[in-house]
Amino acid sequence: MNRLLAKILLLLLILSLLFSMYLFYQGRFIEGLYIYPLVITIYVVMKLSGKRKE
Helix, strand or coil: CCHHHHHHHHHHHHHHHHHHHHHHHHCCHHHHCCHHHHHHHHHHHHHHHHHHHC
16 A cells, blocks of 8 residues: 555544544434444455555
């Protein structure tokens, strides 16, 4: 994984976590759980990019 992609994924993850925490604070729990598909997608991207280097 190159450095730019890692920075973009990290920024996206931090922003989505903050937004999810805001939604949990507002009491909208179902909307706050929308981050989980994003986390799984980031995990898959990282695993696939790591296999290409090996």
